[in-house]
Amino acid sequence: MEANGGGGGLEDGGDHAPANGGGHGLADHALANGGDQAAAMEAGGAVGNGGLQVMVAPGGVVPAQQPDPDALYQVFLCFPAQEIARCRRVCRLWRDITSTEAFRREHQRHRYRTPMPLFFFQGPGPFRAVDIRDRVSRPVIRYSSHHEVLRIHGSCAGILLLSSGDRLYACNPCTRRWAHLPPLHVDHRIVGFYAERVSGNFECQVLYHDRQEPADCEYWIYDLGPAAAVRSIGRPGPEDEGEDDVNLDLVLANGIAPSYMIPPVYVLSCLHWPLRATRGNVNRGLLMFDAGQESFAFIPPPGNGTVVGDQLFEIDRHLAMAVLGVPSTVDIWVRSNMTELWSRRYSIRLPMYEINLNGGYHFTGRLAPGVFAVPHDDGNTSTLVQCPGILLQFDALGDVLQRYQLADYQTFLYRHAIQESLLLHPAILPMQDTDAVDGDPPFFRNQ
Template identity: 25%
Template sequence: MPGKRGARTFLDHLPEDIIDGILIRLPPKDVGRCRVVCALWRNVTSTPEFMLEHRRRQPPLPIVDGDGRPASLVVVRDAGARTTSQQLWPFLPGFEHRKDEVRLRCTCDGFTIIARSGHFYICNPVTRKQALLPLPGSRLGFRTIVIALYMHHPTREYRVLWVSGSQLFLESSLYVLTVGSDKPRHVKFRTPTVLSAYMEWKLVEALILYPPIQHRGSLHWCAADAKKITGDGEDIIVFDTEAESFRWMRSPDLLIQPDVHHVGNLLNMQEALAFSVVMLSTLDVWVMQDYEANIWAFKYRIDLPTVEKSRQLNLTSLKRKRMTPLDTTVSWFDQIAMFNDRELLIQFNRNRVLRCDIDGNVLGMVKIGKKQYCMVLTGHRLQESMIPIPCHEIQQEDDEPPFSVTRNI
């Protein structure tokens, strides 16, 4: 077997497009290692075309928040027969974690925006780069929250959608700002009727609390009670990232009794827009059949008793019985995230996450750290990328990074 130098020399004699085809199939970390092998490999993997195509091939990974006990923002990835996880930003040594200290605000194209101590940082976990995100000053007594990051395709610029508001956001305004700029543009909701201050606050609250689903060049939020606000049955807020304007869509027409508690959430499923309805004992999933006509089709239902029975069988197998006791019964569902076209993650009992297939068969519990006390599906997903941060030049070399990256757990 030839040594490493011999193998590299052999590959160096291959046409550049073949080398490109080999390297583009590697995971992001391996591509990073290959960049230090030789100048040719570094040049091949550093072109915008390579990085864009490489990112496009990466799966969108669900992010779980352990609230610092002991792990915080963690991506959940598939590792064959079992699920592994990688913590994105453990806290700095000696840093005493407080619940509201660090928050993931949004993700897009491998970038994340993190809020910490009133500041916002745009980060790339793969390249381990981060930069302070400059935002224009707010009025006295107002505060700023970034609610979305997206690419404006006509200009190829990354832009943020953010809200500036008073305490509790009873008075607020929405703005668009190019990453690295300090010149915002004001945008407004479009509604059939004039809204009261309270109704406007309810809509802004939905943008702040729930991460948007990016689909067909638009951002989508499901706003609770929005049908009562708009007056015409539309309850999905849509932000067109090209026109940079708001519009509305309808969620599926569900036959649910008014007194039955349920929670609706948007999610991506096989590059389609999907809608999940979580009730105490069932979880229904609908898929957008015709986006332009706003037609939904029922996909499948998962029953809680089926999941609990499968979970007990999974955990009492001879292989797992000693390792994982039956200490928690699935009492209710909270929310879900699609792992791939046949599997999903389900948060239950507020603080546990399991992985199962679309028939309700449990494949295992998600573990993000030893003695994990809290697990919350954030609704955010990370599609790993090697694309440089668009405003990285604003970060000085001697700036103390707000986060560090650790190895797989």
């Protein structure tokens, strides 16, 4: 995924894409698309999210009679990470409440925090993402040079893996911490980025393969952190050899599509790729990489025969797949972790009349890139539909929840998702934005 843009991070105010409904309940204007909380604090009003508001006096001065610190603590747990960073500037009490490691960890585990799908607007400005839960768009990464090209290779534990030219970085946009990585993407293809929690801390790995002609790819794992270990794993498959294992080896030898094009979905310590992420595995199944065993395998797709549609995502720690039944219906299938069988959870109706009014979407027999299903905390699922110049969000009944549109931008739907995180990850991300030198890294330039 690549785009051009200019300067900031998630904790910055920034502008927000025009849209109807949703909103953060911010200050006097109650802007439906987020607005600028710093301006709200200066003007005086309510700063909050999802109906939770804290009153701020004009000029950003907190009234002498403050809420109970324990109550504030619970309120801040429900705030998005980028708003927490802004609240720290209000007063010492707010900074003290939200700056402890205990708060960072509890904020990460809080039920209100869910992965935020990064559906980017492609245009002259920064990376912008649609926050499905709050129905707003906001800047994620800003950078000042219009000649710079950033490409996202993956995200996990609140960390983005991205490249600029021949430079590769890991970065948390919320904490503005980052690290230089070896340029794995230059002579290899990065196909996965994932994290495991070990002894209370995250360990991040990059899965990649070399580019061999004729096809004879070998797979490698790079461990982020002080050790910075690199190891080859070859093309490991199941221990029991069979016909499928021969086909699996052929598929792996041909190589997996780079993750900036088709990112895998990480569910229960396994990476999963849709059917079209590899060559030669038609009707063989979805490709899976077990991060614990460090081996590949095929798993069958839902239904019988060839599956139309290939969007993979997670629902309640289960692998889920969206399948396009007819042009106006999306079926959601969920794979049981116990039985390893698929069951159809529900169907989503697409309002074709509304979609056609906005120019329709390019129907090619697959979901991507026109339609994307998004799970919610309450167990429901909404749908994003990409139309020319506008992104539409519908509920399961086909009613319009939100319209996302921005002048001079084009809607372009990407599959990356990031969980906003306040965790510092000092072993993985040792540097801060103040360590930037001469415009490197480009996403902290002129901050």
